[in-house]
Amino acid sequence: MGKDMRTVYTDTLIDIAKENEQICVLEADLMAATGTKTFKDVYPDRFFDVGVAEADMVGVASGLSAEGKIPFAASFGTFASRRTFDQFFLSANYAQLNVKLVGTDPGITAQFNGGTHMPFEDIGMMRLVPGLVIIEPADIVSCEALIRAAADYKGSMYIRLHRKGSNALYAEDQKFELGKGNVLVDGDDVTIIATGFIMVPEALKAAQILKEQGISAAVIDMHTIKPLDNKLVLDYAQKTGAIVTCENHQVAGGLGGAVAELLCEECPTPLGRIGSQDRFGQVGTLEFLIKEYEMTAEDIAKKAVSVIAKKR
């Protein structure tokens, strides 16, 4: 069993902070949840907990950034996005600063915290911020690589971070580039474009199910939702003629929305979108919720078959 995603997040920051003294970590009373206490232990001067005050956290992070610091500020995705949207929009992004805002517990992974804590809209909101880079790592290897890329990237980012659990989809020496999706499985009949810790493994399972039905499905890990890897999406739209997007988020505004916008303008292609269909969150286990919101591998495979049927 590898490290938890959140441990990878914190350990990576601790490691980067050794060389880069500008790295700071901010929390709004969720240090215990994000798992950043170990950063505080190693770098107490560069760790700031502002209490239950997410708006202040993002404002303070912006001020730190104005002086050249590289702040990583985290909260549950609901609060990181909805509660701080104006602060992040204006003090961080409009001001062209370098704030890495981390929204944890994406979508259904909020589980027992339920509908009040279940972000299905954060990617959509963040996509509206001009120039903002949005990422969602799918496993511990990409998590470490993308956190390193985030620290190097000059500009604000929204990082959608799964907290609990571990999964290694990639070999340790896999290269990642912001804005470039990774093809995990090649295929000819349909392309499944997925993002995040929950949906990328489901997409891989769906490809297996489809294979048993004689359907060749490509699977892409779209770890960067903005800027979208337009070229990769268009290449696979042309190659396979059918696309299914998978996200642990509303289908409107997120990855599915981004892909739909691109395809409509550049290469109209039959498309199906997996994710919450304009619904609020609710309490439940991951197992219950993934079925409830029709996001399982079986749901993806079914969607793929229906999209393939729309090909001319």
Next chain:
Amino acid sequence: MNQEKKQDLQEKAREVRIETLKSIGHLGVGHVGGAMSIVEVLTYLYYAEMNVNPQEPRMNDRDRLVLSKGHAGPALYSILAMKGFFPKEWLLTLNQGGTNLPSHCDRNRTPGIDMTTGSLGQGLSAAVGIALATRLNKTDNRVFAIIGDGESQEGQNWEAAMSAAQFKLGRLIAFTDYNKMQIDGMTEDIMDLAALENKWESFGWHAQRIDGHDFEALAEAVKRAKEETDRPSMIVLDTIKGKGCSFAENKLGSHNMPVSADDLKEALAALGEGEN
């Protein structure tokens, strides 16, 4: 403060008002009231207190200012132009398309502006972050912030108030422009702020309340605030909205108002424009 210094600052303040009114008057509309009420504090900071360098606006150990009530930018722009951060001609480009002087402060457009502001309530948090960075960088500068009284109704200020006290930011000195007026009416009628200095004190700040148009009081209060090492300071300024501008002084409608050619002429004459 000796009489000569005081007169010198008063003369500078008069010049700031003239330049600001010309700048807003050239466009014909703008945030006159809240710009005029902070002329003395800005003049004091830039001509008697802050270590800044017009040739090197981002000088590492400069004192910082966050003008959280970003709509008062035009008053600050006048001072920055007078000090040589950019040519005075820029002042007449205020709010014109493509200008470097937008209505609200923008750190990426205007030399000498340390933080982008405009959505009220956000500047003090940024000032807290800047003060924390100052501590990490071990530089010797101070961080000043100016917030509005109406702006103080935004809850984020009080989040920032708690964090500044918690982090013991002795190098942070903030001012509240307590001109008692906001867009919809008198602050006491809309959302009363009452004895603001008591609020700050109870949030763990060193708090003072002075006449915000009195240079001697400003000098004394800033001197006292600088003696604080372990807690932030708030200086509540009793001010008059539109101060020194004949058509705007003490007028409720002065937040964002049209300025006619006649208004401008009359106000500039009252300020003795062209006289020495």
